Amino acid sequence: MTVNSIYKEEKKSAFQKVSEVIITMASRPSGFIGLSILIFHIILAFISPYIAPYDFKAINPTLMLQAPSAEYWFGTDDLGRDVFTRTILGGRTALTITFFGSLIALLWGGLLGIFCGLVGGKIDDIVMRIVDAFLSIPWILAMLLIVSLLGTSTEVLIPALGFFYGKGIVRVARAATHDVIAKDFIVSARARGHSNFSIIWNEIIPNVRDAILVEGAMRWSWMLLGFSSLSFLGFGVSPPTPDWGLMISNARGLMSFAYWAVIAPIVGLSSLIIGINLTADAFAKALGIDRSTKAPV
Amino acid sequence: MSDIIQKVKNLSIGFKSKKGEEILILKNISTKIKKGETVGIVGESGSGKSTLALAMMGYVKHGLYTIGGECEFNSSNLLNMKSKDLEKIRGRKIAMIPQNAGQALTPNLKIGYQIDEALQLHSDLNEKEREKKISELLNKVRLPSPETIALRYPHELSGGQQQRVAVAMALAGTPDLLLLDEPTTGLDVTTQAHVLELLNFIAKDTGTSMVYVSHDLGAIAQVSDRIIVMYSGEIVLEGPSRDILKRPIHPYTHGLLKSIPKLSLAGLPESMPGSQPQPGIIQSGCSFFDRCNFSEDKCKNNSPQLEFLKELNTSVRCFNYEKLLKESQVNQNVNKIKNNSKDKEILNLSEVSISYAKQKLLDQIFNRISDDNPTVKDININIKKGETIALVGESGSGKSTILKSIAGLIRTKDGLIRFDENRNLSSDLKERNPNDLRIIQLIFQNPDESLNPNHTVEEIIAQPLKLYFGLKGEELNKNIIDLLQKVRLGEFYMSRYPRQLSGGEKQRVAVARAFAAKPDIILCDEVTSALDVSVQAAVLNLLQQLKEDFGTTYIFVSHDLAVVRAISDRVAVLYQGRLCEVGPSNDVYKFPSHPYTEVLLGAVLEPDPDIKPKLVAEDIVEEKPPEKGCSFQGRCSRIVGDICKKEIPPWQLTDSGNAIRCHIPIKELQKKQF
Incomplete structure (x- = not known):
């Protein structure tokens, strides 16, 4: 008897699993585009300091608001700084801060959600009402309050963003846990007398991990937009550090005659957000999670 | 010719695997359904019976596609018809009754309105006539006081009543052909018998042809005139119902009938070895070869064709059907179970009652349960060491609730659970010590849900070994292999995930996990009801064998009275939580x-x-x-x-x-x- 290969699955190493997921993601057109954009941005963030043609803070009054040319590819802004240089450098801070912010959001949101889903009862009720209360506060107001009290340093921004974007993950993690918790293997573990920690670690996390990771990836793109909004309002990165939100904010008044100074950072920001979104979608599909039904946001 | 209503010709349906291989679900199926006839399609899960029934109404599930062949209804091929034309046939000419009527009815629409919708679509009656027709239909399916039922919502009806409403809706378009996909699976025994009786009545009364799909030969036997037996995407036997059930001439059907426990016979029936090959496994020769008792060398390399025997009016796919023709009847051999119960009492439930009522604030504060009419009440059972006691009853009789309270998963309201004559088991899981937890282990109904899909078999069985005995490394490994061998699985299963196992293999892993704790009592909650009939007997035999080897006590919950008859020494019948x-x-x-x-x-x-x-x-x-x-x-x-x-x-x-x-x-x- 010959057996087809589809039923012959051996235990795979973590590396094999990850590479398999990435290959599946890239095999879809949308996933391929998303991944390419995201990887392009990440590589750019790493190498931009070395390839930037000009100094990002070099002010030159004689070169104010030059249109794009062979010398200045994306033109210059109102202080005569090269827009191309500032655009390729502008994503670095945003990408770094939001990446670590998402990690924090994932960690506390995921763990709290799983814990609430598992213990249920009064603890769950109380925690979820607090989360709901926080969800009802406009995040930007709260962020402005925090930033104006504590300053705009990275050490403040990362945990603050992480906290505000983790609330949504709590609900997703809790819902995913509720799906798993009713299954008999959890009942069985409980009846055997395993501790809550052991049940979370061995039984629940492997089954909700995918849903939470996908949600975290989505949160990343939201956070990026949120962080750029802060910069736009002047509460994110402080000048003269190049940042897309800040650049858009500075150049928006001159939009009618110097459109290039606005368009370049807008393209940078939106392409990165679309890239992360497409990647997260492809990631969800590659893991077999249909986000339209599984993630109640 | 005109008396043939549906003709399936050389139908093959399949899907493409990730690697682009074509995997067949149905392999070259040809059959005919006559007017006014009830045909039962029987087979295990994965045999393609539902796919065939759906194809008969021109529907191919998402992901599957037609590879070849036709499904002719009134001499037009449904499978290449435009969806507009299909709309005219579905509901009016061919109607379908789904397995779970509770899910098929829209929860926020009244019953009357939903039937009215079907009538609007499938008939030309005006409003007055429709109203009359609704109560006529509800009367026909024997629902009490149709006027009040029509005003109710689906959740206000019981499972059996919902199924009756589904039948009424299907009859709204006065169809010529009725497709029933496991319509009584999941209903209680008594309800099931009533629904089947209703279907028989409707078949006679309206002359509608029916195709009845089920895994349950018992249900099929009650309704069908003709039976089609499917195995691994092929028809292996087709013929008049009585002949097939009394004198099955295909080894698969023969073995199946032998392995089904019967009420009249105490003891465990013989089990059929192995399990049905999964779709996509390409095999030379007969697909039943591995499990066949009558196989010869030629079966290994040549696959038999469906052969029509005129004198018996039966088609059979086997080289050796003549051997079976000689056997006049199915002789069922049973292994009498050994009653090795000792006089020593191992578990005693006295005056146990359990309540699901929501507790008042005052009671919550004082941490007590007050309920005058609890779900389960006055349970007194004395269980002896080494015996198998079965709790039987319909759904809602509290049998699973009692099991859970023995395991400590549900708190009891009153009463004592005493182990080994002198040790009281707390009704709160947290207050039981590890040894109290070890002595009672559970095996669940559905092995898909009771095994963590992200753990390998090794990790699953290791859990109790690590938790209770702190085993590590070489010793742990040795114990796991030992347990796997006891449940007749090889060492190579260790690295597999549950999704790579068949239903019977999964349940064996669950059994191994329960025995890993070296328990005194094993609680079996409907352990065979999610399994295929041919695998069921094997699992029951295994459980019996292990019990005799280890002297374990089983508390066995089941709704299947024939299974209970086969395995239990003592029976407790429950109704509404009372013995x-x-x-x-x-x-x-x-x-x-x-x-x-x-x-x-x-x-x-x-x-x-x-x-x-x-x-x-x-x-x-x-x-x-x-x-x-x-x-x-x-x-x-x-x-x-x-x-x-x-x-x-x-x-x-x-x-x-x-x-x-x-x-x-x-x-x-x-x-x-x-």
Whole structure:
């Protein structure tokens, strides 16, 4: 008897699993585009300091608001700084801060959600009402309050963003846990007398991990937009550090005659957000999670 | 020719695997359905029976596609018809009754409105006529007081009533062909018998052809004129119902009928080895070769064709059917189970009651449960070491609830659970010490849900070994292999994930996990009901073998009375959370004395066209146990008088040690029998 290969699955190493997921993601057109954009941005963030043609803070009054040319590819802004240089450098801070912010959001949101889903009862009720209360506060107001009290340093921004974007993950993690918790293997573990920690670690996390990771990836793109909004309002990165939100904010008044100074950072920001979104979608599909039904946001 | 309503010609349906291989679900199927005939399609899960039934209404599931062949209905091929034309046929000419009517009915629309919708689509009646037709249809499916039912929402009806509504909706378009996909699976035994009886009546009354898909030969036997047996995407046997059930000439059907436990036979039936090959496994030769008792060398390399035998009016796919022709009947051999129960008591439930009622604030503060009419009440059972005691009853009878409270998963309201004559087990899981938890292990109904899909078999079995015995490394490994061998699985299963195992293999892993804790008592919650019929007997035999080897005590919960008959030493019958009858299974089955036991046993469906279920009581579903008197008063056909409504019946003992709780005197009870 010959057996087809589809039923012959051996235990795979973590590396094999990850590479398999990435290959599946890239095999879809949308996933391929998303991944390419995201990887392009990440590589750019790493190498931009070395390839930037000009100094990002070099002010030159004689070169104010030059249109794009062979010398200045994306033109210059109102202080005569090269827009191309500032655009390729502008994503670095945003990408770094939001990446670590998402990690924090994932960690506390995921763990709290799983814990609430598992213990249920009064603890769950109380925690979820607090989360709901926080969800009802406009995040930007709260962020402005925090930033104006504590300053705009990275050490403040990362945990603050992480906290505000983790609330949504709590609900997703809790819902995913509720799906798993009713299954008999959890009942069985409980009846055997395993501790809550052991049940979370061995039984629940492997089954909700995918849903939470996908949600975290989505949160990343939201956070990026949120962080750029802060910069736009002047509460994110402080000048003269190049940042897309800040650049858009500075150049928006001159939009009618110097459109290039606005368009370049807008393209940078939106392409990165679309890239992360497409990647997260492809990631969800590659893991077999249909986000339209599984993630109640 | 005109009496053929549906013709399936050389139909193949399949899907493409990730690697682009074509995997067949249906392999070259040809069959015909005549007007007014009921055809039963029977097969295990994955045999393609549902795919075939859906193809008969021109529907191919998402992901599957037609590879070749036709499904002709009134001489037009449904499979290449435009969806506009199909709309005219579906509902009007071909109607479908789904497995779970509760999910098929829209929850926020009233029953009457939903039937009205079907009528608007499938008939040309005006509003007045439709209204009349609705109550006519509801009457036809024998729902009590159609006017009030029409105004109810689906959730206000019981499972059996919902299924009746689904039948009424299907009949709204006066179809020529009715497709039924496992319409009674998931219903209680008594309800199931009633629904089948209704379907029989409708088939006779309206002359509609029916295609009845089921895994249950018992149900098929009651309704069908002709039976199609499917195995691994092929028709292996097709012929008149009686011949197939009495004299099956295909080895698969033969083995299947041998392995189904029957009410009339105590003891475990022979099991069929192996399991059905999964789709996509390409095999040279006969697909049943591995499991066949009659195979020869030629079966290995040549696949037999479906052969039509004129004298028997039967088609069979086997080289050796003649061997089976000689055997006049299926001789079922059973292995009598050894009763190795000792006199020593191992578990004692006394006055146990369990409540699901929501607790008032005051009670919550004082951490107590107050409920005058709890879900489960007055359970007194004495379980001896080494015996198998079965709890039987319909859904809602509290049998699983009692199991959970023994395991400590549900708190009891009152009563004591005592282990080994002197150790009280706390009703709170957190207060039990690790050893108390170790001695009681659970095996669940559905192995898909009881095994963590992200753990390998090794990790699953290692859990209790690590938790209770702290085993590590080489020793742990040795123990796991040892356990796998005891459940007849090889060492190479260790690295597999549950999704790579068949249903029977998964359940074996679950059994191994339970035995890993070296428990004294194993609670089996419907352990075979999610398994295929041919695998069921093997798992039961395994459980019996392990019990004899280890001296374990089983508490066995099942709704399948034939399975209970096969494996148990003692039976406890429950209704609405109250015990009705407790006794040695031989006596309970031989002289069903409690009126409820009679109802239950009467409704059991057997794969024999000569044994018809006896419908004694109405299939009413009671939501709450009565507050006073006998728990069965609402459905009992033998009520003696007011006493049944006022007083809780006393326990009466028969000579053979059977305890019955009824107001009717013992002698009277034993006399009145079918």
